[in-house]
Amino acid sequence: MITQVKTRCQQLLMKLNTFVSIDRDFTWFDWLLLCAAVFSALIVGVLFIFLLYFTLPLFLEGKAAELFSAHWRPFHGEFGILPMVAGSLALALCSLSIAYPVGLGICLFIHGLGPEKLGRVVLLIIHFMTGIPTVIYGFVAAFVLVPFLRNAFAAGSGFSLLAAALTLSVLIVPTIVLLIHSQLQQISPALRLTATTLGISRIDELFHITLPAASYSLFAAAVLGFGRAVGDTLIALMVAGNAAQFPDSAFDSIRALTAHIALVVATDSQSSLYHSLFASGVILFITTAMVNITLNRLRARFVTSVVND
């Protein structure tokens, strides 16, 4: 009996060893590396558990339904975060619908519809844009775009869904362009050669051959752009106006989930408020996790389809 258990344990241990690739020459340095890898893998789980742990009291006290009420009126004891969820969603979708066509257009420009040298300059500008801090985008938008909207449309203060969506779209254009560009760069040379020998013009080649072949990056860019737009804090906080209400029009002031977290931490320390805060964090985390999972699935599908071809 005991020997059976012993051999079983040994088998399991060997399996574990091959899983983390521990072998006979494993030195102390290798152990350190393994620890770094295990720690890096576990930390995201710890993060999620902490957020869940602080959301738990809401469910234990039966206040979870309150969380999803449509009103955020802390002084009346109402802590619904639905307006913020709607705000985040509206903001991300609006900015994506502005940024995506522009990003795709820029990609086509770089890949053959514009002069080659100019395309390289545009790509350099895109790389430069990835480095611009979001707080500076928000700052410039608050002092240039917002007054402009206020004067041009004479609608409220100018701090609105439209202003935030426009600013955010500037932030996510590089994400979209670089993702599509990296795939076009891989597949384009071979396709271009074939298309040129067949006498197909550049513009037809791009729209009928190259872009359909790059469908993975077209989807992935949209998903990743959405993820970045949902996750950004500073632009929503500085430009969107932060009124906790459902957006009716593009000129309404809205509050995103990210901005909500920043605002509530800054102002208050009431306990019910805090739990709704962590619920917002959990929602954000799950959203971005879904984005990642979708990206993985797209990638898997794309890779298998290439193998089949």
Next chain:
Amino acid sequence: MIKGYRFLLLSWVWLSVLALVSVVAGFLTFIIHCGLPSVDLHLFFGDTPVWSAILGQARVWDALWPACVGTFLVIVLAAFMAIPLGVGCGIYLAQYASPPFRKIVSFNVELLAGTPSIVMGLFGFSLILFLRKTFLPQANTCLFLSAGCLALLILPYLIFTTQTALENIAQNQRLVGPSLGFNRLQTLLHVLLPAASKGIFGGIVLAVGRAAEDTAVIMLTGVIANAGLPRGVFGNFEALPFRIFYLAAEHRNQAELDSAYGTAFVLLCVVGVLFTGAYALHKTMEWRWTKH
């Protein structure tokens, strides 16, 4: 018919590029036009004498110096926490890990990379709440906590760049170590890491740039508006990006707004230099690979 459709497509493409270029040009002109005039010693040190400000003898009011020191300290601390972890994990993934292990770790690291920075800050904040409830009732947000959360934020960049830099080393270069009778550690230290050093270094610079620009994390974990120079790692601090945010929302007069423009200009320069450096390192790395 076909001509019309082509014209539409081409005008869409050109308009997109035009929009991008004009937005970026307008943005830069605005920052430089408004920010550059207010960049002088007064912006950095206010009315305090420069030397006593640098030596920490006199407190600096309404100026950049404490924010510069705060940002510098928090970045250095975050880099010290994240670099050993990130580079170690990257080496393990590239050189040792079995495919299933690599798959799981990569998935988790990608999850971490996708997590919004405000959630990272919220994690730090909840850590403090947890400590207060359990065994450290006087725990408060501080420089150390901010650095820890920033380290989490930049960890994925370090892992990815280290991993790709090592994986892209050519097979013949890989075999140099074993052929000389080196063991695994010696091969790593004397052959692989030197060959990958530029890529890894580029990743570090990129990560530092990310840490310097991020505002959401430090907002929840210890930055406050008029903290002055940080009192040790367990004190509050000021930082450049938060100063921009704070002044944009709470400026009382034109002078403070000018100071905010100046701060934005300085931050843009700092981050711009870091990212250009990272990009240049990445490019030379790519050039070396294609040459082989």
